[in-house]
Amino acid sequence: MNWVLVPQQIITGILNGGTLALIALGIVLIYKSSEVFNFAHGHMVMLGAYFTWLFAGGDSEEALIDLPLWAAVIAAVIVAILIGLVIERIALRPMTGQPLLSIVLMTLGLAQLFEGLTTVFWGTQPKSNFPAPFSPSDVINIPIAPVNEQSIVFLDRLIISQARLATFVVAILAAVIFILFFQYTNVGLSMRAASENHELARSVGIKVSRVFGASWAIAGIVATLGGVLLATISGVSINLSFIALVAFPAILLGGLESFSGAILGGVLVGLVQALVQASTEIEVRNSAEIAPYILLLIILVLRPEGLFGQKRIERI
Amino acid sequence: MAALRTPGDFDRDYTQDMAILRKPWHIGATIAVIIFAYTVPFWGNAYMVTTGNTIAYTVIALQGLNLLTGYTGQVSLGQAAFMMVGGYASALVTINWGFPIYIAIPFAALSTGVVGLVFGLPSLRVKGFYLAMATLAAQFIIPWISRQTFPELFGGTNGFIEVPVVEVFGFSLGEPAQFFFLSFTVLLITTILTNNIVRSRLGRAFISVRDNDLAAELLGINLFGYKLRAFFLAAMLAGVAGALKAHGQRGVGTEFGYALDDSIIFLGMLVIGGLGTTMGPYMGGIFVILLEDLALWMGGALAEVFPGQAAGLLTSFRPIFFGLILMIFLIYEPRGLTYRWILSKAAWRLRPFSR
Numbered sequence: 223m224n225w226v227l228v229p230q231q232i233i234t235g236i237l238n239g240g241t242l243a244l245i246a247l248g249i250v251l252i253y254k255s256s257e258v259f260n261f262a263h264g265h266m267v268m269l270g271a272y273f274t275w276l277f278a279g280g281d282s283e284e285a286l287i288d289l290p291l292w293a294a295v296i297a298a299v300i301v302a303i304l305i306g307l308v309i310e311r312i313a314l315r316p317m318t319g320q321p322l323l324s325i326v327l328m329t330l331g332l333a334q335l336f337e338g339l340t341t342v343f344w345g346t347q348p349k350s351n352f353p354a355p356f357s358p359s360d361v362i363n364i365p366i367a368p369v370n371e372q373s374i375v376f377l378d379r380l381i382i383s384q385a386r387l388a389t390f391v392v393a394i395l396a397a398v399i400f401i402l403f404f405q406y407t408n409v410g411l412s413m414r415a416a417s418e419n420h421e422l423a424r425s426v427g428i429k430v431s432r433v434f435g436a437s438w439a440i441a442g443i444v445a446t447l448g449g450v451l452l453a454t455i456s457g458v459s460i461n462l463s464f465i466a467l468v469a470f471p472a473i474l475l476g477g478l479e480s481f482s483g484a485i486l487g488g489v490l491v492g493l494v495q496a497l498v499q500a501s502t503e504i505e506v507r508n509s510a511e512i513a514p515y516i517l518l519l520i521i522l523v524l525r526p527e528g529l530f531g532q533k534r535i536e537r538i
Numbered sequence: 539m540a541a542l543r544t545p546g547d548f549d550r551d552y553t554q555d556m557a558i559l560r561k562p563w564h565i566g567a568t569i570a571v572i573i574f575a576y577t578v579p580f581w582g583n584a585y586m587v588t589t590g591n592t593i594a595y596t597v598i599a600l601q602g603l604n605l606l607t608g609y610t611g612q613v614s615l616g617q618a619a620f621m622m623v624g625g626y627a628s629a630l631v632t633i634n635w636g637f638p639i640y641i642a643i644p645f646a647a648l649s650t651g652v653v654g655l656v657f658g659l660p661s662l663r664v665k666g667f668y669l670a671m672a673t674l675a676a677q678f679i680i681p682w683i684s685r686q687t688f689p690e691l692f693g694g695t696n697g698f699i700e701v702p703v704v705e706v707f708g709f710s711l712g713e714p715a716q717f718f719f720l721s722f723t724v725l726l727i728t729t730i731l732t733n734n735i736v737r738s739r740l741g742r743a744f745i746s747v748r749d750n751d752l753a754a755e756l757l758g759i760n761l762f763g764y765k766l767r768a769f770f771l772a773a774m775l776a777g778v779a780g781a782l783k784a785h786g787q788r789g790v791g792t793e794f795g796y797a798l799d800d801s802i803i804f805l806g807m808l809v810i811g812g813l814g815t816t817m818g819p820y821m822g823g824i825f826v827i828l829l830e831d832l833a834l835w836m837g838g839a840l841a842e843v844f845p846g847q848a849a850g851l852l853t854s855f856r857p858i859f860f861g862l863i864l865m866i867f868l869i870y871e872p873r874g875l876t877y878r879w880i881l882s883k884a885a886w887r888l889r890p891f892s893r
Contacts, residue, residue, distance in 0.1 A: 259667050316869045322666050323613050327809055328868050330802045335861030341854035474671060505687060512682045515675035522660045522672050 227500040230380055232493065237382070239472075239492025240390035241451045246469040246476070246484040247397055248444035254417040254479055255437035258314055259322075261329040263445055264466030265336035266302065270446030271352070271453040271462055272344060273298035278353045291353050299446050306442030310435050333463070340460060348459030356385035356454065389451040394485075396447055400440075401481050413437055468495075471518035477528030486529065491517065544887060558733055575722050579715035587714045589831065593824055594721035595621075595782040596807070600819035601732045602775025603804050608814035609736055610768035611748030612669055616657060616676035618800035620773045623680060624650040624780025625790035629701045630691065632785075639704045639711075639785065643724065646781035647774040653680075654773020661765045665751075677801055681792045698791030701784050714786070721782050728775060733816055735771065744768055748814075799857070806864040812874030821875040826860065833859040 245267055252260045260266075277297040279288030289297060313332055317325050364380040404410035416423040416433040424430055452462050472491040476483025491514045498506060498513045509516075521528065549555040559565045578590055603617045628646035631637040637645065660672040684692045693699040703712040704720065711717045735741050743764045746754040755761050784790035803826065811822020833855035841851045871878060 259670075313865060313869075320868075320872065322670075323607065323611075323805075323813075324809070324868050324872055326613060326667070326670060327802075327805055328865060331806065331861040331864035331868065333861070334799070334802065334857040335865070338854045338856070338858030338861060342851065342858070346853065470671060470674070474668070478667075508686045509682070512679050515678045518671060519660065519675050522664050522668055523662075526664045526668055 228497070231496040231500040233380055233382060234386065235493035235496025236489055237386040237390040237492070238496065239489035240393035241448055241455075241488075242469055242472050242492050243485040243488025244393040244396055244444060244451065245448040245466050246472040246488045247400060247481060248441040248448065249469060249473055250476075250478065250481060250484045251400075251437055251444065252441050253473075255413050256314070256417075256434050258317075258325050258329065260441070261326060262309070262332040262336065263441065263469070264463035265333045265340075266305070266442060266445035267449040267452065267466040268340065268460065268462040269305065269336060270298055270302050270442075270449030271458045272340060272349075272449075273301050274446070274450050275349055275352050275453065275458045276344075291355060294353070295446070295450055298450070299443050302442035302446040303439040304442075306438035306440075307435050310438040314438075315431065315434070337460065337463065346460065348457055348461070350457050352453045352458050354385060354454040356383075356388065362387070383455075385454050389454055392447070393451060396444065397481070397485050400444070404481065409433075409436060468514045471514040471521075474518055474528055475521050477530040480528070480530035483528055483530030572726070576719070579718045582715075584714070587718050589827065590718050591714055591721050591782075591786045593827055594718070594725045595779040595786065596804075596827060597819045597823045598725055598728050598782065599776050599779035600804060600808055600811070600823050601728055602772040602779070603808055604814065604819050605732060605735065605744065605775070606768045606772035607805065608808060608818065609741060609744040609748060610765060612661065612665070612765060612768060613667075613805070614673040614769075614772065615670050615798070615801050615805070616673035616680075617772070617776050617804045618796045618798070619677045619680040620650050620654055620776035621780030621783060622684065622790065622792075622796035623653045623773075624777030625784030625794075625796075626684065626692065626699075626780075627777065628781030629699055629784045629790050632702060633699070639706055639720070643778055643781045647777040650777025650780065651770045651774040654769045654776070655766055658766050658769030658773075661769065662762050674798070677798050681796060685792055693791065696791050696793055698789060698793065700789050701787075703788070704785045711785075717786050721786060724778060724782060728778060729816075732775070736816070740764075740767065745814075803860060806860060809872070810864065810867050810874055812876030815874070815876040817876045817879065818874055821879070825875060826863075829859055829863060830856050 245263065248266070249260050249263045252258050252263070274291075274294045274297075277287050277289050278291055278294035287297075309332060313328055314325075317328050361384060362382040364382065404414060412423065412428040413433050413436065415426070415428055416430045420430050423433070448466070449462060452465055456462070456465070468491060469488065472487035473484055474487070475490055476485070476487030494513050494517055495510045498510045501507050549560075554560065559568055575590070579587055582590070599617055599621055602620075603614060606612050606614050624646040627649040628639075628642045631645055632639070632642050657673060657676040661669055664672070685695060689695075703710055704717065705711065706720065709716070711720055736744070743754070743759050746757065746759060747761060747764055747768075751761055780790075780796075783794070787794060807822035807826045808818060809822070810825060811820065812818035834852070837852045837855040840855075844851065867874065
């Protein structure tokens with residue numbers, strides 16, 4: 223372990239984890255309301271980023287639509303809501319009551335479809351002209367005492383990228399709004415009721431199919447926000463969907479059915495990914511991309527229900 | 539899935555009951571298909587032979603996945619990664635120790651089976667979605683190991699190693715047409731193997747674990763043991779398929795189609811063909827491979843019309859076609875092509891009165 227780098231990596235990890243947490247929230251939301259494991263969520267994240275980029279006039283110099291970033295995000299959110307509703311109605315509603323494999327495969331099929339459609343329209347090249355409000359050189363320096371006298375340049379301060387800080391703040395804000403929405407509004411309450419028991423929810427007058435639609439629409443919103451935040455840091459590309467796959471270990475770490483667990487899991491996974499890069503061994507440093515999955519295997523064997531999950535998990 | 543039999547079609551003795559090919563025309567059709575397949579290299583063109591090889595190793599991998607997912611009911615998102623393990627195992631023993639192919643393939647099968655056991659271990663504690671996540675971890679960890687560790691064994695950044703030409707009893711199998719004899723022979727062996735596994739005690743235990751694991755345990759079936767056996771067999775067949783793919787394509791590496799997408803496509807092929815059926819891997823594999831070739835051809839044709847978008851168009855129709863077909867099958871025919879085939883046979887039998 224290269225201890226000099228650890229404080230810096232902790233900050234980077236927590237800040238990255240915020241975005242992961244937001245993406246994880248979307249998956250947990252769908253699972254809680256309709257018991258669907260949405261493997262297409264990463265692609266919804268990617269689509270959100272692409273649509274924001276498109277509405278902000280990134281496609282060409284004289285694009286027809288050229289909105290400022292905030293308006294582009296709103297437009298992309300509206301598109302994402304529509305996509306979410308269409309997915310729920312066309313793809314997932316016929317699958318109600320089908321076995322796990324069929325539902326998982328349905329979302330995987332959706333993911334393939336989105337990936338293909340994105341390449342048809344926007345090609346495979348990453349788009350670097352995402353209208354991010356920050357440039358990579360916008361950083362906040364926090365001076366700290368040098369760890370030792372011979373320390374290299376940059377090690378006398380902590381560097382916080384403004385983009386990462388902003389994404390973290392937005393992600394946590396969105397997550398908090400989301401949790402409040404679930405605790406204190408009627409729609410949120412009916413979603414929680416529907417997730418507990420479909421028949422009981424129907425018997426008290428909740429339209430379960432409408433609740434499913436609403437949860438997919440909200441998942442679309444959350445995914446778009448996550449996509450915009452990811453794109454602010456790493457640009458728009460197909461790879462955003464793979465970054466979002468890391469949200470699955472985060473969810474299992476936090477517990478499948480817990481919103482606060484998803485947030486904590488996201489931050490923890492971000493932290494692990496960053497801390498691994500502070501190692502002195504090159505093999506360990508390079509393992510940042512698989513560290514979440516190793517963590518996942520450890521969780522599955524030691525504590526399958528996650529940190530905050532309910533112990534309802536089917537034991538063998 | 540028990541085939542729909544006509545009324546009055548009974549088994550009258552044990553030989554009939556145990557026969558795989560029950561009717562004379564079954565035997566005739568099987569022999570015809572085998573003869574047809576073995577003569578393909580003599581009259582077929584390059585496309586047919588290459589596709590034949592692809593179909594052979596895909597179907598072998600699917601047969602393994604079918605044992606695990608179709609019969610035992612455990613979702614696996616890591617079959618492509620296990621194929622990669624088989625490819626490396628076979629390639630490395632051929633290059634470093636000079637094993638002949640008929641020892642290298644069983645060796646690859648066994649070593650992949652052991653790796654499969656490792657990733658099957660979480661089935662001790664979890665099932666369903668959680669187990670799918672464990673196999674997803676395999677799908678990420680295995681290619682990473684080949685890319686980042688032991689560069690002198692796995693060839694460094696791309697994890698690419700070149701595989702020498704296969705020789706069997708002095709015959710060189712360098713051309714796809716020559717290699718087809720090997721891949722199809724192995725396919726025949728694995729078909730007989732899987733067909734017999736699923737109708738033995740082992741296969742019945744698998745099916746009972748899938749249908750109701752609690753009831754299976756009450757019947758005295760060791761759940762964990764049988765799930766691990768299913769993982770072992772699935773990984774073993776993936777290893778065989780991977781070894782064939784590595785020798786057939788003369789190379790193995792992370793760029794050769796062992797990614798998460800390929801694992802997903804395997805699952806999709808299985809659902810399209812029919813889960814838990816003997817014909818499923820064949821039908822699904824052949825259907826999806828031909829569909830992908832069609833998508834590739836269409837992408838190429840469109841790329842000539844719109845040269846500006848060529849790179850995107852070439853690769854994009856494969857996932858679009860696959861995703862759409864998979865969704866259509868899941869909604870309208872979740873039992874797959876095999877069930878359609880049985881239905882159409884029944885319709886043919888009831889000719890004037892079928893709907």
